[in-house]
Amino acid sequence: MNRQAMTGHTGDTTLGDRAALALLAYREGRTAPLEDFVHEATPLLWHVVRGQGVPREDAEDVVQGVWLSFVRHTGTIREPEALLAWLLVSARRAAWLAVRRQRGDQAHTRELPDDTDEAGELPSPSPGPEAEVLTHDRDSRLWQVFLRLPARCQQILRFVASADRPDYRAIAEVTGMKVTAVGVTRGRCLAKLRTLLDQDERWEWA
Amino acid sequence: MSEYSPDEVMDARDRELLTHLGRVVQQVDPVPDGLAERSLFALTLADLQAEMVELVRMETPELALRGEETVTARTITFTADPCTVMITVSPGEAGVRIDGWVAPAMRCTVDVLRPEGEVRTESDDEGCFVIEDLPRGPASLVLRRTDGTGPAVSTPVIEL
Numbered sequence: 001m002n003r004q005a006m007t008g009h010t011g012d013t014t015l016g017d018r019a020a021l022a023l024l025a026y027r028e029g030r031t032a033p034l035e036d037f038v039h040e041a042t043p044l045l046w047h048v049v050r051g052q053g054v055p056r057e058d059a060e061d062v063v064q065g066v067w068l069s070f071v072r073h074t075g076t077i078r079e080p081e082a083l084l085a086w087l088l089v090s091a092r093r094a095a096w097l098a099v100r101r102q103r104g105d106q107a108h109t110r111e112l113p114d115d116t117d118e119a120g121e122l123p124s125p126s127p128g129p130e131a132e133v134l135t136h137d138r139d140s141r142l143w144q145v146f147l148r149l150p151a152r153c154q155q156i157l158r159f160v161a162s163a164d165r166p167d168y169r170a171i172a173e174v175t176g177m178k179v180t181a182v183g184v185t186r187g188r189c190l191a192k193l194r195t196l197l198d199q200d201e202r203w204e205w206a
Numbered sequence: 207m208s209e210y211s212p213d214e215v216m217d218a219r220d221r222e223l224l225t226h227l228g229r230v231v232q233q234v235d236p237v238p239d240g241l242a243e244r245s246l247f248a249l250t251l252a253d254l255q256a257e258m259v260e261l262v263r264m265e266t267p268e269l270a271l272r273g274e275e276t277v278t279a280r281t282i283t284f285t286a287d288p289c290t291v292m293i294t295v296s297p298g299e300a301g302v303r304i305d306g307w308v309a310p311a312m313r314c315t316v317d318v319l320r321p322e323g324e325v326r327t328e329s330d331d332e333g334c335f336v337i338e339d340l341p342r343g344p345a346s347l348v349l350r351r352t353d354g355t356g357p358a359v360s361t362p363v364i365e366l
Contacts, residue, residue: 035246042242050235060238061263061362067245068260071252139230146227161228190220206222 015040015163016170019087020080027074038067041084045091047162048174051155052095058102062094069094088173141203145196153189160186244344244363247321251346251363258348259359261286284347284361291349291359295366300339302366308333308349317348328352342366 013021022037045066049059069090070083077086134140146154152175159174168182177185197203216224261284279296293306308314311333318325318337321344329335329349345366350358 034249038246038249039242042245043237046237046241047231047235056235056238058263060241060244063241064245064248064362065260068248068252071249133233134230139226139233142223142226143230143234146230157224157227158231161224162231187216190216190223193223194219205219 015044016081016084019083023074023077023080023083041087042067044159044163044170045087047158048088048091049095049098051158051174052092052099054095054098055102058098059095062091062098066091066094084170085173088170092174092176137202138204141200142197145200145203146193148196149189149192152185153192156182156186157189157193240344240365244365247344248346248363250321251319251360259286259288259357261291261359261361263362264290282364286359288356288359289349291347291361293347298338298340301341304335304337304340304366306335306337306347308335313352314349315352317350319346319348320344340366 018033018037018040022033025031025033042063045063046059049062050056054062066087070087073086077083134143146157149157155175156171159171163170168179171177171182171186172179175182175185197205264283264285279294281292281294283290283292285291289312290309291306292309293304296303296305304318306316306329308329311331312329313331313333314329316327316329316335316337318340320341322341325337325340327335327337343366344363346363347361348358349360
């Protein structure tokens with residue numbers, strides 16, 4: 001749980017608002033709001049990076065690198081309101097580069113995901129042995145079915161499920177979609193997930 | 207089989223499903239403990255490291271896994287243009303021990319930066335260095351050639 005949630009400071013502000021306030025404070029030499037914001041936004045960056053298929057060990061460094069590039073660019077981010085978007089885009093790009101570096105030559109001919117319409121080409125996060133940690137049958141059923149969704153659906157739902165109150169703009173930044181398409185896509189992905197669960201005879205709705 | 211319309215607003219079952227998925231994601235892929243703290247420490251080091259070359263982590267080489275005594279040891283390799291640094295972190299009598307190797311071989315000062323302060327050592331002509339009894343916690347290594355040539359290089363903040 002993050003500090004904001006614990007202290008109930010969230011109030012009416014969005015994560016984007018708090019990012020802007022943290023940046024303004026940081027420029028004035030006050031670092032406390034930024035510290036809170038780093039605590040709050042780091043899990044989100046983590047899930048963005050992992051959602052792009054970066055292995056856990058590398059994801060650590062990618063997240064750190066995003067924060068580092070943020071402090072190096074504090075002077076050039078003109079609109080504080082755009083900071084959250086800036087971080088999410090940086091995370092997505094850094095993750096993409098990390099995956100490309102790892103895959104070596106094979107990936108050199110690929111383009112950044114937002115240069116193409118082929119969302120399906122995004123690397124799908126591998127199920128891996130991590131899934132073994134799921135001891136409850138219902139949990140592992142849901143995870144198995146979730147992994148059958150298209151990569152973009154997995155990214156969106158993972159993000160929506162991990163964020164406290166994700167706004168459409170943030171999701172649009174993460175996925176490279178237009179804001180207007182986010183609500184529809186999220187709905188479509190949820191609908192797909194529910195349909196797949198309905199088809200699974202071992203799944204029972206609560 | 208039922209169909210759901212994507213145009214409808216989220217209902218209770220959608221929300222329940224998302225909450226459940228959030229719990230599952232947290233189990234399958236938990237955010238590493240202390241990642242925010244390590245990021246913050248990296249930020250505090252950022253000012254010092256403005257002119258440095260950042261090393262990036264490479265895949266751990268297989269040869270690091272060579273015996274029972276290394277079960278709890280970790281070997282991490284960092285690389286960038288001027289050099290490659292390999293370190294093995296193993297539990298010592300009081301804290302952890304770092305065995306490091308710089309390639310190409312060169313004499314350099316090695317600073318281990320921690321939130322509580324820094325520890326310095328030097329590598330020998332072969333590029334080898336050892337630091338013992340380091341407390342656990344976040345740390346970043348900074349290497350500079352003792353002859354003063356070339357840029358300083360730093361590793362990302364790692365958990366010792």
